[in-house]
Amino acid sequence: MDRTAPPLATIAAALRRERERAGISLTELARRAGIAKSTLSQLEAGAGNPSVETLWSLGVALGVPFSRLVEPPTPAVRVIRAGEAPGIRSEQADFTGILLSVGSRHARRDIYLVELDPGALRKAEAHIPGSVEHMIVARGRVRTGPAAEPVELRPGDYAAFPGDVEHVYEALEPDTLVVLVMEHPD
Structure with a gap:
């Protein structure tokens, strides 16, 4: 598994969910996070390759932990095998x-x-x-x-x-x- 590939679908859904929860536009979130609106639009569409820094900036701008942007829903028992989790x-x-x-x-x-x-x-x-x-x-x-x-x-x-x-x-x-x-x- 490619450990450098971010979970793009999870990130896209989380960004839309958290931005809508905060009641702010794409333009406003991009401004607050200090990133290009086109970059944010791509991320919400499930495209792009966001860095840790970009996701942290978005989390801070939204007032949510980084994890809320990258973590998919989890089952009751969860096992992550060494080398299998995306990074x-x-x-x-x-x-x-x-x-x-x-x-x-x-x-x-x-x-x-x-x-x-x-x-x-x-x-x-x-x-x-x-x-x-x-x-x-x-x-x-x-x-x-x-x-x-x-x-x-x-x-x-x-x-x-x-x-x-x-x-x-x-x-x-x-x-x-x-x-x-x-x-x-x-």
Whole structure:
């Protein structure tokens, strides 16, 4: 399976649903997210190849977690086999986010498996106010946290930091793998 192919049909339906829920036009959402209206139109049509950054911008503009834009409805028991979940690549760095679990409407938390390789630094814009990120390193080393004060983590290390400020992710070893839990306020 191509781990870099985003779930386009899910993204298209979610963008339309959330934009209509917010009661805003395509033009207004594009303006708020800082993307071209034509790009948003393509995404709502199930075309294009959105990056992590584009989807985060849209989520912030809509006031919803990233996961609400990429996660299909789930059955009662859900298993994701290693290597089978689709990932969404970053434009900035060798960074692929794989959404593993979405919080319910009452427990807004999402769980990601993130694969990183050394190279460019991934800069993440601030998420929804009150968001907190929790990271556990499974393999390799990573520098992460608020852009003003990132920390280095090794296998087994855990860190929590505000997700509502600009923050960074940087692999310090090849094949770095982390589990990222994002909490969002209600």
